[in-house]
Amino acid sequence: MTDGKKVKSHKSPILSSSEKGVAFATPTPPYGMNIKKLKEGAATAVFALAACVSILAVALICIFLFANGIPGMSKIGILNFITGTAWKPGNNIFGIMPMILGSIYVTAGALIIGVPAGILTAMFLSRFASASKVKILQPAVALLAGIPSVVYGFFGLIVIVPAIREVFGGSGTSMLAASILLGIMILPTIITISESALNAAPQSYYEGALALGATHERALFKIILPAAKSGVTVSIILGVGRAIGEAMAVMMVAGNQARLPEGIFKGVRTMTSNIVMEMGYAADLHREALIATAVVLFVFILIINMLFSVLNRRIKS
Amino acid sequence: MMMQKIEAAGVRALVYTGTLFTVAILLGVVGYILIKGIPNLSLNLFAWEYSTENVSLMPALINTILMTLLSLIFAAPLGIFAAIYLAEYAKRGNKLVKLIRITSETLSGIPSIIYGLFGLLFFVTALGLGMSLLAGALTLSIMILPLIMRTTEEALIAVPIEYREGSFGLGAGRLRTVFKVVMPSAIPGILAGIILATGRIVGETAALIYTAGTVAKVPDNLLDSTRTLSVHMYSLASEGLYTDQAYATAAVLLVIVVGINALSVYIVKRIAGRSYG
Numbered sequence: 245m246t247d248g249k250k251v252k253s254h255k256s257p258i259l260s261s262s263e264k265g266v267a268f269a270t271p272t273p274p275y276g277m278n279i280k281k282l283k284e285g286a287a288t289a290v291f292a293l294a295a296c297v298s299i300l301a302v303a304l305i306c307i308f309l310f311a312n313g314i315p316g317m318s319k320i321g322i323l324n325f326i327t328g329t330a331w332k333p334g335n336n337i338f339g340i341m342p343m344i345l346g347s348i349y350v351t352a353g354a355l356i357i358g359v360p361a362g363i364l365t366a367m368f369l370s371r372f373a374s375a376s377k378v379k380i381l382q383p384a385v386a387l388l389a390g391i392p393s394v395v396y397g398f399f400g401l402i403v404i405v406p407a408i409r410e411v412f413g414g415s416g417t418s419m420l421a422a423s424i425l426l427g428i429m430i431l432p433t434i435i436t437i438s439e440s441a442l443n444a445a446p447q448s449y450y451e452g453a454l455a456l457g458a459t460h461e462r463a464l465f466k467i468i469l470p471a472a473k474s475g476v477t478v479s480i481i482l483g484v485g486r487a488i489g490e491a492m493a494v495m496m497v498a499g500n501q502a503r504l505p506e507g508i509f510k511g512v513r514t515m516t517s518n519i520v521m522e523m524g525y526a527a528d529l530h531r532e533a534l535i536a537t538a539v540v541l542f543v544f545i546l547i548i549n550m551l552f553s554v555l556n557r558r559i560k561s
Numbered sequence: 562m563m564m565q566k567i568e569a570a571g572v573r574a575l576v577y578t579g580t581l582f583t584v585a586i587l588l589g590v591v592g593y594i595l596i597k598g599i600p601n602l603s604l605n606l607f608a609w610e611y612s613t614e615n616v617s618l619m620p621a622l623i624n625t626i627l628m629t630l631l632s633l634i635f636a637a638p639l640g641i642f643a644a645i646y647l648a649e650y651a652k653r654g655n656k657l658v659k660l661i662r663i664t665s666e667t668l669s670g671i672p673s674i675i676y677g678l679f680g681l682l683f684f685v686t687a688l689g690l691g692m693s694l695l696a697g698a699l700t701l702s703i704m705i706l707p708l709i710m711r712t713t714e715e716a717l718i719a720v721p722i723e724y725r726e727g728s729f730g731l732g733a734g735r736l737r738t739v740f741k742v743v744m745p746s747a748i749p750g751i752l753a754g755i756i757l758a759t760g761r762i763v764g765e766t767a768a769l770i771y772t773a774g775t776v777a778k779v780p781d782n783l784l785d786s787t788r789t790l791s792v793h794m795y796s797l798a799s800e801g802l803y804t805d806q807a808y809a810t811a812a813v814l815l816v817i818v819v820g821i822n823a824l825s826v827y828i829v830k831r832i833a834g835r836s837y838g
Contacts, residue, residue, distance in 0.1 A: 280734055283734075283736060284734055284735060284736050287735075287736045288646075288650055288735075290642060291642045291643070291645050291646035291649075291650055292646050292650070292651075292657075294638070294639045294640075294642030294643040294646065295642070295643035295646040295647060295651075295657075295658075295661050296657075296661065297639050297643065297706065298643065298661055298664045298665040298668055298706060298707065298710070299660055299661060299664045301664070301668060301703045301706065302664040302667050302668060304679070304683060305671070305675070305676075305679045305703075308679055308682045308683050308687070309675070309678070309679060309682070312682055360579060361579045361582045361583055362579075362583075363579070364575060364576050364578070364579020364580060364582075365579050365580045365582075365583040367576050367579075368576050368577070368579065368580040369580075372573070372576055372577075373580075381580075381584070383823070383826055384584070384587055385583070385587075386822060386826055387587070387591070387819055387822060387823070388583075388586075388587050388590075389822075390760050390764070390818050390819055390821075390822035391590065391591075391764075391815060391818065391819070392763070392764030392765070392766070392791050392794075392814060392815075392818055393764065393766060393767070394764075394766045394791050394794045394795045394798065394811075394814070395590075395594060395764075395794070395811050395814055395815050395818075396590070397795075397798065398594075398794065398798045398807065398811050399590050399593065399594060399811075401798060402597075403589075403593060428586050428590070431583060431586070435583065459565050459566075459568070459569040460569065461568065461569040461572035461573055461576075462565070462568065462569065462572075464572075465572060485670050485672075488672075489671075489672025489673070489674065489675070490672070491672065491673065491674040491766075491767040492766045492767050492795060496795075496798060496799065516672065516674045516767075519674055519678060520674060520677075520767060520770065523678070523681070523771055524770075524771070535678065535682070538674070538675055538678045541672070541674075541675065542671075542675055545670055545671060545672060545675070546667070548670065549666065549667055549670040552666075552670070553663070553666060
């Protein structure tokens with residue numbers, strides 16, 4: 245493929261208006277038109293081309309991941325690769341089942357911690373808190389969302405891991421530590437999106453429930469929460485996406501042993517940390533196996549994205 | 562009646578507990594990092610050159626600024642132009658627009674490690690840029706593109722339609738209307754998005770480790786390897802040799818990123834408070 249050309253268009257769409265993206269956007273200018281019209285046409289083309297960069301980017305990401313990952317996967321055997329329970333790069337054994345399960349368990353753990361706390365906080369912000377409390381809490385939650393994942397990871401390493409070591413013994417780096425940390429990290433996502441869903445639920449439902457004799461609390465949990473169900477689900481799906489894709493923070497606290505998960509106090513390795521840990525020195529088939537790990541992760545993410553857009557569309561309509 | 566009251570009180574207690582949990586975590590994380598980090602700040606940490614003795618974060622800090630500027634140079638014009646197309650030019654129901662929206666939605670869901678790996682395969686290897694400032698910035702610019710597109714589009718859509726009608730009515734073309742009338746009103750929103758993207762760049766690690774590398778030195782040119790503050794933080798934490806400096810670096814990183822995000826929130830608040838007249 246013509247990599248050089250593609251990149252040029254990525255960096256400066258203005259220079260490459262000869263590429264095919266233009267045709268649809270330019271309202272076929274009759275030649276000999278005045279300069280103003282020409283200018284308008286050129287501008288439209290530039291804007292449209294810029295908008296197409298996201299298409300180009302997704303295409304390139306797919307092409308490069310799949311082209312580099314699929315060959316390795318087929319050399320190992322797709323079934324062997326995905327269902328294999330041993331990851332021993334030294335012996336050319338590459339099975340990523342431990343990492344797939346690791347990612348799923350850690351994400352599930354994060355949901356157990358993050359979802360109830362997140363939804364309850366959203367409920368508080370939406371229906372219990374006074375305006376002044378909302379004014380303080382909302383920016384605070386946004387702040388929680390902005391903390392870099394290495395800082396979370398560092399916090400996990402110096403606070404959560406030692407705490408688990410003290411209480412439960414063992415090394416402390418464990419599935420539990422990763423779940424707690426990810427649970428914290430997905431809180432802001434769940435809170436903000438659930439809160440806006442709760443705010444958007446029709447007030448008349450709530451009033452109707454009150455009129456029928458329900459208490460404020462009962463009306464909220466039996467009527468408003470079900471009415472906001474789709475939005476809350478979307479928040480959880482986005483939380484899953486964030487948790488399953490997180491690399492650095494998880495890697496710092498999860499222990500990263502490449503074996504089937506044995507228990508919540510034992511170490512696990514996720515797909516993301518598998519890539520980060522070994523990409524630095526991997527070569528040949530090992531390297532291809534790591535890229536193939538990313539392909540599997542990418543497929544997970546695409547499924548999550550799809551669920552998200554289906555639900556989102558349902559909310560809007 | 563009694564039962565109802567007890568139930569209501571129980572539910573309320575649950576809601577308050579959940580909220581307290583969130584607040585406690587927030588204060589815990591931020592408080593712990595700051596309390597542990599600030600006492601460990603020293604002048605050595607801000608020496609111009611990094612060495613194993615001073616463990617200076619200064620080169621990483623400068624690299625972070627360079628990385629941010631370079632990523633924004635690529636992503637901001639593209640993102641803003643794309644948003645202009647979506648908000649001002651594209652017709653509703655256009656197939657291309659649908660594709661653009663789906664792909665930018667997809668981009669915003671892709672985890673940073675996948676961006677890192679793609680950057681390694683494409684910019685570093687296929688284009689031969691090597692692990693470098695440039696490769697890192699290009700990777701990050703794709704990562705923040707959907708964020709800038711979305712925030713800019715929201716800012717443009719928020720500008721009342723009457724502004725455009727007035728401008729057209731006075732004989733201005735679409736291009737002139739966009740740049741002279743719509744954009745100036747949308748500047749705060751666009752700026753807030755760019756600042757948000759800056760926060761994302763400063764906090765990023767996974768996408769940079771294999772694209773920009775980990776050299777703790779200010780680069781001489783675009784093709785030199787660099788480490789940003791987040792990558793520096795990661796190295797310190799994972800080496801485990803410089804605990805005090807790691808605390809201090811974490812505090813500095815936290816303050817910078819939180820400051821950037823607070824600035825963005827503040828700008829958004831100011832527009833929300835100001836009504837279009």
